[in-house]
Each structure stands twice: as C-alpha cells, then as structure tokens.
Amino acid sequence: MRQSSSVPRRVGVSVPHAQTQRPDTPLGPDDPSRLGGYRLLGRLGEGGQGVVYLGRDEDGELVTVKLLRGGTAATERARSRFIKEADLALRVSGRHTARVLDADVTGDRPYIVSEFVEGPSLQHVVEDTGPLPAPRLRKVALRTAGALAAIHRAGIVHRDFKPGNVLLGPDGAKVIDFGIARTPDATPITTGPVGTPGYMAPEQIEDEPVGPPADVFAWGATMVYAATGRPPFGTGSSAAVMRRVTSSRPDLGDMQGQLRELVARCLDKNPAARPTGPQLVRALRDGQSPAPKPKPKRIPRYRWRMMVALAAVVAAGFLMGVLL
Known part of the structure; x- marks a missing residue:
C-alpha cells in the first residue's frame, strides 16, 4: 500500500527536538541515501519507533522522512503501529497540525514523509x-x-x-x-x-x-x-x-x-x-470562558474494586440468609 496526499509543503513530523535547515547529524554508513523519490540529507532525530531524516523531494522542497527502525526485521507489532500512525495522520486536516505528504508502509523500508517546519519546538x-x-x-x-x-x-x-x-x-x-x-x-x-x-x-x-x-x-x-x-x-x-x-x-x-x-x-x-x-x-x-460542566464525582479504579467486592459480600450474605 502506498499513500499520498497533495497538501502544501512545510510541516513537521515526529521529531523529538527542533527542526532546522541543517540536520543535526550527517548520514552514517548504515543510513540510506534515498527512500523512494526522496534524497536524504542527514538525521534530524530518532526514537524508539524510527529515525527521522531531513530530505528533499523531486521538486527540491525540504521534507522530513520517518523510517521504521529495523526495516524487514521489524516486529509485526512495530509495523502495525507504524501503519496506524500513517493512517491516523492522513485523517487529520487543519492548518495547525503536521500533515502527511506520502507514505510507503509495505516495502522493505517502511517510511512516512511529512512537510517540513523550519522552526524549534x-x-x-x-x-x-x-x-x-x-x-x-x-x-x-x-x-x-x-x-x-x-x-x-x-x-x-x-x-x-x-x-x-x-x-x-x-x-x-x-x-x-x-x-x-x-x-x-x-x-x-x-x-x-x-x-x-x-x-x-x-x-x-x-x-x-x-x-x-x-x-x-x-x-x-x-x-x-x-x-x-x-x-x-x-x-x-x-x-x-x-x-x-x-x-x-x-x-x-x-x-x-x-x-x-x-x-x-x-x-x-x-x-x-x-x-x-x-x-x-x-x-x-x-475572550470568554465556556460555561463550566457539572462535575460528576470521579471514582478511582481501586475504589471501584472495593465497592464491587463489598457488593459481592453483601450479595453472598443475602443469598446465604435466603438459603438458610
């Protein structure tokens, strides 16, 4: 499955720190130089799920490219999460969110391409x-x-x-x-x-x-x-x-x-x-605050357990009384 969208260029992707015109780290020997039609310029950051690169598309525009860590060796769970991320991001539209431009999530090197934001976090x-x-x-x-x-x-x-x-x-x-x-x-x-x-x-x-x-x-x-x-x-x-x-x-x-x-x-x-x-x-x-909502009491989970246990004890006692 290959997905794409024709939204304007220049929005960020999941990078844990500031994005600038210069990548934080040059490409290493294990980094790809290209993914699909995108030329990679260097690393912007990385996390548990993947590595984010600064790249250029075929028109010379800057983009960010997120590559799933492990490629073909990635677990099925990791690949599923990556596909889910692409699907969810493509569903969001608006001027103030990072929108996906392109994605290839079925190849040997699954990646997501997003617009590039030139600015810090x-x-x-x-x-x-x-x-x-x-x-x-x-x-x-x-x-x-x-x-x-x-x-x-x-x-x-x-x-x-x-x-x-x-x-x-x-x-x-x-x-x-x-x-x-x-x-x-x-x-x-x-x-x-x-x-x-x-x-x-x-x-x-x-x-x-x-x-x-x-x-x-x-x-x-x-x-x-x-x-x-x-x-x-x-x-x-x-x-x-x-x-x-x-x-x-x-x-x-x-x-x-x-x-x-x-x-x-x-x-x-x-x-x-x-x-x-x-x-x-x-x-x-x-410049006006919304009307406050009524505040139903929130019962923590451990109190729910206590209430359920108490109800079970009461019910058991009632049943024994009936049987006796």
Whole structure:
C-alpha cells in the first residue's frame, strides 16, 4: 500500500527536538541515501519507533522522512503501529497540525514523509529564552487548541501532546507526532500508561479509558510550561511526577486572567469536567470562558474494586440468609 496526499509543503513530523535547515547529524554508513523519490540529507532525530531524516523531494522542497527502525526485521507489532500512525495522520486536516505528504508502509523500508517546519519546538524555545510573552503565548494557545479540535474532529486521540510536540514555525505553532495516537475505541497495542509523565492525564496513568479529555489535560499542562517555564506537576522521577498528577493540585505559577482559568479547568482530575477542544478555541477567540460542566464525582479504579467486592459480600450474605 502506498499513500499520498497533495497538501502544501512545510510541516513537521515526529521529531523529538527542533527542526532546522541543517540536520543535526550527517548520514552514517548504515543510513540510506534515498527512500523512494526522496534524497536524504542527514538525521534530524530518532526514537524508539524510527529515525527521522531531513530530505528533499523531486521538486527540491525540504521534507522530513520517518523510517521504521529495523526495516524487514521489524516486529509485526512495530509495523502495525507504524501503519496506524500513517493512517491516523492522513485523517487529520487543519492548518495547525503536521500533515502527511506520502507514505510507503509495505516495502522493505517502511517510511512516512511529512512537510517540513523550519522552526524549534516549544520545549526548546522555553529552555533557551524563558517563558513566552503574553501576546505570543495567546497565539500559541489558540493555534494548539485549534490543532486539538482538528485531531478530535477526525476521531483521534493524540495521547502525547507536550511542548516537544509543538513546533514554532514561520506560520505559527503546529502540532506533530501521531506515533502513539489512536481512536478512542481502538484496542490498545500496548498495555499500561503510554505518554510523557508530566503531561499525562490521571486516567492515562491509572490505565483507564482515554479519550479527547486526556489531550485537553495535556494542553493545559503544556500552556503552564509555556507561561512559567516549568510543568504544573514539577519534575523528578516518573513515579513521583505521576503520583503528583493523580493526587496533587497543579502549580500554575503567576499565570493570570482567562488563560489561567481555562488551564485550571483543563487540569481537573475529572475528565468530564474539562472543556472540549472546540470550547477552548471559542473561549480563546472570543475572550470568554465556556460555561463550566457539572462535575460528576470521579471514582478511582481501586475504589471501584472495593465497592464491587463489598457488593459481592453483601450479595453472598443475602443469598446465604435466603438459603438458610
């Protein structure tokens, strides 16, 4: 299967750091020089799933090319995840998301080609220059909320929205990386929490059903980082951070005004109490906060187990009384 789309050039792909005109690392002896009709110029980054290259297409335009690690030796699970990433990314349309240009997922070297964004990640901008000034922060907030709305409109949950997956290009912020995205009703390929601890929603950490509200939680945490220079649940070991996510109040620093109010609602432990992506867009665009949702009490999974066990004991006692 070979897939392609005729969208304009210049959007990023799943790269864990800034993208620039120059690749971070030149091609090594084991790197291909070409994939399909794309000439590779060097490495932009790599992760557990694959290696991302800077390349040029046949028209000379810069692109990013993500190659599945292992090629023909990749496991069936890895290949399935890679095919899923391509399929999901092709379904998302919008000005503020990274769209796929081309994909070959059935050959000996499966790859995905995406438009190229010339710009650093939000993570690196904040690390290098500090928190974003208020006017730029508001623009990034609106564009990334628009990206989430487009992702959710396509029936997809990103599941790893974070500062490193927001690129700040000349046309504004764009969201990248659908490597662990999936539809809400899909059967998980992996078990246990998947994501980046400081930006994972409580339901992700507790291995409960994950839907669009988890992305909204991650958006709120990302905006705190952009505004203050630190994540809302601190740093440290993954276990410590995840414990604070599920049990502690977020630290919003000196955030002010409407954005602080929106972020606080996004970071509610209860998924049902968080605003939706479209509500965030309308609130940021119109300067008004959406009406708060009723907050049904969220019962942690371990309490559900206790309640079920207690109900079983009561039922058993009742049955024995009837029999006696």
